[in-house]
Amino acid sequence: MSDFTDPLTEVVTLLQPAARYTKYVQAAGGWRVRRSRPELAFYCAVLEGTCRILHDDGREILLEAGDFVLAPALHGFALASRQHYDGPDLDENHPPPRLPDGQYRLGEPDGPPEVRLVVGHCVFDSPDSALLLSLLPDLLTVRAHPRLATLVQLVGDESRAQRPAREMVLSRLLEVLLIEALRSSQDPDAGAHAAPGLLRGLADARLAMALRSLHAHPAAPWSMASLAREAALSRSSFFERFRREVGVAPMQYLLSWRMALAKRLLLREQASLVEVAQQVGYSSASTFSVAFSRHAGLPPSLFARHQRALPTA
Known part of the structure; x- marks a missing residue:
């Protein structure tokens, strides 16, 4: 009875991902950004330097240059500097300052950046997104994956442009980005791990x-x-x-x-x-x-x- 079909592609297609924003971020010193909106899928590509994912339960994940993180529906976590930081959190209500070149700055306002990131949010327009997201891991970390870095770059370039059919192109790129990140969890060379799902x-x-x-x-x-x-x-x-x-x-x-x-x-x-x-x-x-x-x-x-x-x- 078996015909070939790709369940992962079907799930991501049904989710109907839509772009909200992509930001280029640079950081130095101590900083921490809290992610508190689970309806927005979060992704982050580390272009340079190191930073950490901090779970509210005390777990932490060190991210290095080339790493990619996808959090389709993760509750209670923060993106933070590698060094210890006791200052106030930044969040959606207290965003980091924007520089004249359009990038965002975290931590110390002056001096060369120690970390460069591409971060973004997308939403899922499916009326059954909660069910579909339950089939996916709440957090996926992929180590040093150049294909993902290229896709993130394309999403960033398209999000800043005002070309015709921009939203359609962004939606298709995000579908590909999500599929590429998720299927990397099955690649033993990607250093990824998925929870049950x-x-x-x-x-x-x-x-x-x-x-x-x-x-x-x-x-x-x-x-x-x-x-x-x-x-x-x-x-x-x-x-x-x-x-x-x-x-x-x-x-x-x-x-x-x-x-x-x-x-x-x-x-x-x-x-x-x-x-x-x-x-x-x-x-x-x-x-x-x-x-x-x-x-x-x-x-x-x-x-x-x-x-x-x-x-x-």
Whole structure:
């Protein structure tokens, strides 16, 4: 039954990443910037020098030149200088000063910079972004990856330009940037590590077969037994391995993915309720409506009207 499909690309495409800003930052001395808006995905490329990611739970990660950090939905962390700093935090309400050349300065205002960074935010316009983000690691660090540095440079260049189709180009670049960063977690030479989620599942050769089949045929009559056969594992082994690596039970993942696809289809005005139900594996509109209402908290028709009435970002 297996056809080739790329679950990671599907998830990132459904997330609909949109650019908010990219900043070139230089720093010297002691400084700390708190990141407190989880609705904004944060990324950072270290061009020169060193700095740290500080978790609120006390953990810290040292970043060096060439490293790239992606935080799709990380709560409670700060980007800080390598040296100890007891001063006040900068945050979205207290941004760093902007220099005449458009760059931003952290720490000591004078003297040569000790650290150069490219940092940015993007948002996810998907109505099911919380679900999709739960499939991804909350923080991913990739060591010395030149392809990511090139992509960040392109995002920065495009964000400063006022060329035609700028927003479309930025959206496509961000999709590529996110995919490149996420798939680097499966590259043993990238020094990356992913928490339980889709990436860990795809890194497991057996689970990857089941995941790709599920994504290729979301409307198929999947069961625990049929998914286990795709992975060439017993049902008990498949269940435990899937839950350990992906972080949720297989049938819960299937339901969540079907609902994410259904939300996208419902926002296409030409798709009828019957067609949506069939495309996500339900035998009738009524059984789909019951499942969707239980999952989303409101019936499919109300969901579609509500989403279309929301203001665009």
